[in-house]
Amino acid sequence: MEAQGNMPHLYPAHYKVMMDKLNEQRQLDQFTDITLIVDGHQFRAHKAVLAACRHISLLQFMV
Numbered sequence: 001m002e003a004q005g006n007m008p009h010l011y012p013a014h015y016k017v018m019m020d021k022l023n024e025q026r027q028l029d030q031f032t033d034i035t036l037i038v039d040g041h042q043f044r045a046h047k048a049v050l051a052a053c054r055h056i057s058l059l060q061f062m063v
Helices: 002-010 012-027 047-052 054-060
Strands: 034-038 041-045
Touching: 041 047, 047 054
Parallel strands: none
Antiparallel strands: 034 041
């Protein structure tokens, strides 16, 4: 498992392309499967992306 932590450093272009494509899909409302509502504003998102980044999101609430 430790080797997987180094993957972004080995293929940075792949990760950028992947994130760009996921963002494009989100902007086109393709494959989004959750709506977050913050101060009355709605944000469509991918549950899988939110779950994968949950460690980052949780840090925001620990301040």
